Each structure stands twice: as C-alpha cells, then as structure tokens.
Amino acid sequence: LIQENLLLEIQKGRYTWTGRNYSKFWGQTLEDGVRYRLGTLFPERSVQNMNQIIVKPRELPTRFDAREKWPDFIHPVQDQGNYRLAIITDGRLNTPLSAQQLLSCNQHRQKGCEGGYLDRAWWYIRKLGVVSEECYPYVSGQLGRPEPCRIQKSDYRTGRPLRCPSGHPNAQIYRMTPSYRVSSKEEDIMSEIMTNGPVQATFLVHDDFFMYSSGIYQRLPMSSGRAQDWGENGTFRILRGENHCEIESFVIGAWGKDSKARHRLLKIRKQRKHLRAA
Template structure:
C-alpha cells in the first residue's frame, strides 16, 4: 500500500509540473511537430522532455478538455486546431487580456485582437521626449555638442515636455514690437565673461522647475535675485521665490501650463516678489498667501537688510538689441533674460556649443525663457553661457552654451534687462 501511494505521489507530482507549465510561459516547442508524430491510443514513449517533466503526443493525453499532459503544439499538429490557449498580448514575461494597457517608454499600448485573429499591442504614436535616434545622429554628425539620454525624461512625451519643461507663452504683438535699447558703447569686450566668476557668490543657483511649465517665473525670479545682489554690492543678496509669480501672478497666466514674461515683469514691478525661504517653490500653483497691497511685514517675511519693508521690486523692463548691447548690459548689471525656440534635440543636450541639429521631430516646438550669464569663445567659436531651469543633472551642471552672434534658436531676438529696486542706502555707486 505504501509503495502504491509512493507511485501515485510521483505520478501526480509529475502531472502537477506539466500543469504548472501549461500557461503562457511554457516553451512552445516544436514537440509533436518536430518529427510529425501523432500516436494512437496510449503510448508512453510518444513523449518529449519539457522543462523538468514530459509532455505527450498520443491520443491518451487528449482525454481531458484542457489537453493537460499533451505537448504545447499537440492541438495544432495532431488535431489541426487554431491555438487559443493564450487569449492576450505578451509584454515581458506576462500576458495581458484584451483591453488591458501597458506603458512602453512614453507610449500607452492597448491589447487588441487583429482582424485575422492574433492579439497584439496597439500603441499611440506620439513621439517620446527622449530619442535614441537623435543621440546617435548628433554623435555621428559632429556638431560641436554632445547628446545624451536623461533618465528623468524617460516615459515622457515630447508634446508634454514642451509644456511642462518650458512654459513661455507667445509674445503679444504689442510686446514683440517693443523698441530695442541701443547702447552702442565703444568699450573693449573681453573674449570671456562669466557673471559667476565676476560676481562670486552673487549669482543664483540653477533651479529645477520640475514638471511644471514655469520657466517664465523661474527666469524672472533668478534674474531679479542676481541683480539685487550685484546692484547692492551683496548687501541685498537674496534668493527670490518663483512661487511668488506662479501662485500670485494669475491674471492672463496659466500657471504650470505657461505664462507671459511681460505680465510677469509687470507684476514684479508693481507688486514685487518675496524670498524663497518665505514662500518656497513647489512646482505647482498654490493659494497665494500674499496680500495685494502688502509688504514684507504683512507677509511675515524676513528682510535681508533692516531698512527694507517693501517686497523686492524692479523698474520697467527694457529690450536689448544687438549682440554687443547684450554683452555690455551683462558686464555692467548682471544676467539677462532671453527667449529661445526649443525642439526635441535640445532636451538631449549634454555639453558643447549648441546649434539646432534638425534631428528628431521638427514639427513640435515651444518657447523657453532662460538666464544668460555670460559669453566666451572656443577655438574661434563664439557662445553664450546660459542657465537652464532643469536642475544641475542636466547639461553642464545645469547650464548650456549656445552659439553667439547668429541668433541661434532665436536666443538673441528678445532679450530683457531690468534694474532692481535696491534699498537706497545699499545702492551700488
């Protein structure tokens, strides 16, 4: 009796193995189709090794509806059936039923059944933010800059990146026609100038705007911060909060879906900003805690100098004209704001002097507000030094260099300068 029980345990153990491997992960073979054998009745030798057990190609294996111990290809080879054991689509090591979805990079894919029977994935065709093709083509073309794949952008669509990693809305006709300031100073310009070196510890660190189209707020806040420090000889060195604009400058603005820079500058002029410690950046629109006609006292913000009670305001913004005018203003007063057009390849920038490659998608584009902090030359190739707002893991520690003097990507077409309203006692003479 014990011997019989042992035999039964072995038999059912082997059967359990076959059953365990009867799902989608069972190696497909061929087995019965390997030699074209399909055996009559019960023939234990009409079998094949499969994983740690055996499967059969005889009629006896077909005694149950599920063909439990038959080889995977028995229904097709021996019975002429169309295989329907897997009702779904495979992704990785799993199968998904009709109508279920998975994420492949940035694409949402749905399991559907084709007109001829098989199941397959149907994915949206929106281009992804990151593209191996762009990286490969930039490398092969030798354009003077390198491209890379940023993991923080993986799974994101290009159309969303143009909204949430940029944010500058098109200029109004009136703003676009704003007259340019022509300085025309006949002064020697050094081949290299970097605000970070010239005014050490005065220049704001690179901000990560997050997944929020707030470049318009970040660029305005950081430029005002820089100019307060420079124009006060460091007395009013302060990191101003982009959140002041994102949450409180709501008229005609769209928050994380974008904003107008002229509206932001007018808000900074009329109402002012508070510091980052008082109103930290959150990469989303929140309730505004600042009163419309308030000051640092009513806002419960701590001023960097005791004489200051008003928020940090600026004078009227001006538009700079030529390349040398931009250089002179940076050298005299600090970083300026510029608007550029961004296509897919720019998101891949790693280092070097950027020029648009035209690789990747050339239909989708967006406007981006950035902070120009200086300029330089490399082997006779002129460039601007620009702070981005995507964190320090992007580009050259958060910065990028872009061709100078040729309006690359429109970066010289609309450049804004402004003076900060520094406390009189600390104003640089």
C-alpha cells in the same frame, strides 16, 4: 522627449555639443515637454514692439563668465532670475526671490506650471513686489502643480506687514524698475551682461535640446521644432552672434529699486521718447 534616433545621431556625429539619455524624460512626449518644462510663452506683438536700448560701444574681452566676475552674487540655477538684483545693488540685496509667489499669485492671463509671459511677471514684481524664497518657498516642483496663492493682492493694501507662508519673520517686499529691451546686436547684449549682469532671453526650443549635455548647442538639421542634473550643471551654451533659435531676438533687463544705477533708467526713458519722436 528622449528620441533614440536623435540621441544616436548626436553621439556619433561631429557636432559642437554632446547629448545624453535623461531617464527622467523617458515616457514623456514632446507635448509634455513643451507644456510642463518650457516656462515662457511667446510674447505678444505689443511687447515685441518695445523699443530696443542701444548700448554705447565698449571694448569686449574674448571670454566673459558672470559667475567668475560676481561669484558671491550668482545663485543656483533655479534662482537665475535674481542675479541682477545682487549685482546692481553692489550686494546690498543678495536674496533669492520667491518663484512660488510669482507662479501662484501672478495669475492675470498666466498659465501656472504650463507657462507664462515675461512682461506680466515683470509687471507683478514692479507693481506689487515679491518676497524672498525663505519667506515663500518653492513647492510646485514636488507637488507638480501651482498651489493656491498665499499672499493675496489685498494683503498689500492693508498697510500691515505681510506674513510669510513659511513663518519666516522677514516678509520684506522686493520690487524692480520697469523692464527694458536690450538691442538684438551681439555686442550690445554682451555689454549689457558685463555691466549689469545676466539678462532674460527667449528662444525656440527644438526636440533635440532636451538631450543636451555639454558644449555649444546648435540644433540638428533633423530636429523639429531643468534642474542641475541637466546640461552643464543646469546651464547650457549656445551659438552666439547668429540669432540661433532666435535667442538674440528678444532680450530683457531690469534693475532693483535699491540700485545705484537707477539714474540710467531716466536716460533710457529719454532715449525711448527720442526714438518714438523719430
């Protein structure tokens, strides 16, 4: 994953981003990086054909950072999938959700630590729901493998309260509305983030990305095609408005079941029906 020739080019070149040598990546091949450090498998064609939601035009600022607008709702990097739950419920649900439950229990055509599909993860959260991180803590990062599921589907059907694998007393189940696809237009994605919080997007990862440290990422011409000690405290910035590495080609959002904004979902469904009819 650490290629000295690429790293040297990044460090000496005049690019919009900088790179660094991550010792934890030494000895790992590009195949290892693709298999174990890139969590999303390319969506199937039927999922890619989801109708895009067109956002009503609005005035956009020159700069926006969700961490500044919602400082109390943005959780650490490993919990990034939970941000919107706090934002769209006005802070009523500000609980980090269990990534381990999704990894271990959402097994239908998923690949555990070797990756998974966005739509199947959202289906699991919508149909069954997940518990909190406190209830079902993440351990696969230490074990290097997904542990056996400790909350089975049959547990949901008993009518009795779930039991937390950690022994925590609160086994509340959190569910989401059906996910929806945001338009690939730059302005629509920006408006969605400003209104409802961070979205989920896929992009093509090139080998130079593993050496990213800071700045606005753009793949190097010679490149082929995370934790808080990587990048900018576990995050990165990338060129926007040009679908760089296809990051604007497939963007997903969803709302929590407790959201005040759920009435918008009905409007979106009507838009979908209208688009299909057209």
